[in-house]
Amino acid sequence: MWKYEKKLQYPVSIKKKNLEFAKQLVTQYGGFAGELAAALRYLNQRYTMPDNRGKALLTDIGSEELSHVEILSTMLYQLMKDATPEEMKKAGLASHYAEHRNALYPLDANGVPFTVTYFATTGDPIADLSEDMAAEQKARAVYESLIDLTDDPDIIGPLLWLRQREIVHFQRFKELYEFYKKNLKEPR
Amino acid sequence: MNNNFRYDDYRYSDMEILNQNQILPQSNEMENQTNHLAEPYQAFVQGNLFNNLYKGYKNYRPARIIPNNEQAELLLNVDQLCFVAHELNLYLDNYPNDQKMIQLFNKYQSMANMATQEYEKKYGPLSITSLSDDKQFSWEAYAWPWEVE
Ligand SMILES: [Fe+2]
Numbered sequence: 001m002w003k004y005e006k007k008l009q010y011p012v013s014i015k016k017k018n019l020e021f022a023k024q025l026v027t028q029y030g031g032f033a034g035e036l037a038a039a040l041r042y043l044n045q046r047y048t049m050p051d052n053r054g055k056a057l058l059t060d061i062g063s064e065e066l067s068h069v070e071i072l073s074t075m076l077y078q079l080m081k082d083a084t085p086e087e088m089k090k091a092g093l094a095s096h097y098a099e100h101r102n103a104l105y106p107l108d109a110n111g112v113p114f115t116v117t118y119f120a121t122t123g124d125p126i127a128d129l130s131e132d133m134a135a136e137q138k139a140r141a142v143y144e145s146l147i148d149l150t151d152d153p154d155i156i157g158p159l160l161w162l163r164q165r166e167i168v169h170f171q172r173f174k175e176l177y178e179f180y181k182k183n184l185k186e187p188r
Numbered sequence: 189m190n191n192n193f194r195y196d197d198y199r200y201s202d203m204e205i206l207n208q209n210q211i212l213p214q215s216n217e218m219e220n221q222t223n224h225l226a227e228p229y230q231a232f233v234q235g236n237l238f239n240n241l242y243k244g245y246k247n248y249r250p251a252r253i254i255p256n257n258e259q260a261e262l263l264l265n266v267d268q269l270c271f272v273a274h275e276l277n278l279y280l281d282n283y284p285n286d287q288k289m290i291q292l293f294n295k296y297q298s299m300a301n302m303a304t305q306e307y308e309k310k311y312g313p314l315s316i317t318s319l320s321d322d323k324q325f326s327w328e329a330y331a332w333p334w335e336v337e
Contacts, residue, residue: 006314007263008333009271010235011253015336056281064274074334081336144245157251164235164250167243168278175282 002063009067010161014078014154019091021150022079023109028146028162029072030106030114033138035162039065041119041135045128050184054125057176058132061169068162075158076104125184129177136170139163221279222288228296232268237275262307266314269300 028034042062049055080102088097095111106114119135122128143163147156224240231237234250244250255261276293280286308318312330319327 003315003317006312006327006330006333007266009267010232011263011267012334013336053282053284057278060274060278060281064278070333077334078336147245147248153251156248157253160245160248160250161233161235163245164242168236168238168241168275171241172278172282179282 002066008071008074009064010071010158012071012074012078012154012158014075014152016152016154017081017083017087018079018150018152018155019083019087019093021152021155022076023091023093024149025072025079025146025155026076026107027109028139028142029069029076029104031108031112031142032118033135033142034106034108034114034118035065035068035072035139036106036114037118038062038135038139039069040116041121042132044119045121045132048121048123048125048128050125050180053179054129054176057172061172064165064169068165071158071162073104075155079155125180126177129173129180132173133170133177136166136173140166140170220288221286222292225292228268228272229264231275232264232271237272238279259307259311262303262311266300266303266307269296269303273297273300 030036039062042058042065046055046058046062049058083091083093083102085094085097088094088102096105099105108114120128120131140163143159143166147159147163150156150159221238224238225231226234226237226239226242233253234242236242253264255264273293273296276289276296280289280293283289304314304318308314312326313319316327319325
């Protein structure tokens with residue numbers, strides 16, 4: 001089960017409304033390299049990990065990704081807060097307003113809704129961990145692209161931090177991958 | 189592992205638990221990691237406890253987090269200690285026999301718990317299980333983390 005903590009893992013306080021940026025940032029919520037896909041990927045893959053290392057690591061990183069979903073959601077909420085329909089229209093968010101007003105919805109930067117096909121589960125720990133390593137690198141790359149697209153320090157701070165977490169997660173997945181490569185009984 | 193409780197036998201008398209966790213052989217631990225650990229504040233703001241794993245982007249430096257008031261200061265203390273404990277947790281998932289790191293985990297987890305209690309005494313519960321002996325339902329008496337003041 002899970003326990004909610006009424007705080008963010010990393011603080012967010014965005015003072016400037018920025019609808020254009022929200023439209024790009026949303027991809028790290030509901031896009032192919034986003035935090036929602038990450039959380040579901042690891043939490044779904046963990047059941048068939050071959051030992052307690054894998055079960056622990058995928059549970060703990062998967063849970064951390066849920067708190068990254070919350071950081072992203074907070075950023076999006078603050079970037080869109082109090083935007084008028086007129087402002088939404090000007091930023092190309094008329095269709096978002098029509099369907100969701102100022103509420104959040106997991107989409108990518110092109111407005112494509114979240115889909116579970118952003119992740120896979122094969123039941124093969126080597127295949128699954130290879131996907132996890134790739135996913136962390138893709139998320140890192142997208143955070144870098146997003147940093148390139150803004151100069152608001154209130155946005156850059158959390159993006160740098162989230163990017164760094166991908167680096168740590170990649171390292172942990174890689175260690176586990178190498179451990180399984182060496183120790184699993186059926187050679188792959 | 190989970191054999192410290194049981195369900196009532198109801199229908200399946202010969203049920204067998206197949207495929208018990210096969211515990212794999214233990215690996216050699218990594219070279220001593222304790223030399224590379226950042227201090228809690230630095231670890232937290234850079235998003236990485238391990239200085240040897242830290243990789244910056246372009247010429248950006250991690251954002252400093254400067255608390256504006258006592259509440260923010262106490263929260264930063266909770267955040268940074270929880271972060272260190274969490275980083276050690278992820279490390280120990282892969283290297284469960286690293287005694288030095290286990291000791292550090294115990295130390296930082298208990299510091300994080302103390303910092304959490306200190307925060308909650310003044311600024312409200314961070315977790316529903318911290319509520320006890322409440323005259324009002326304080327879970328919703330304080331702001332939610334996505335709200336800007
Ligand atoms: Fe991640």
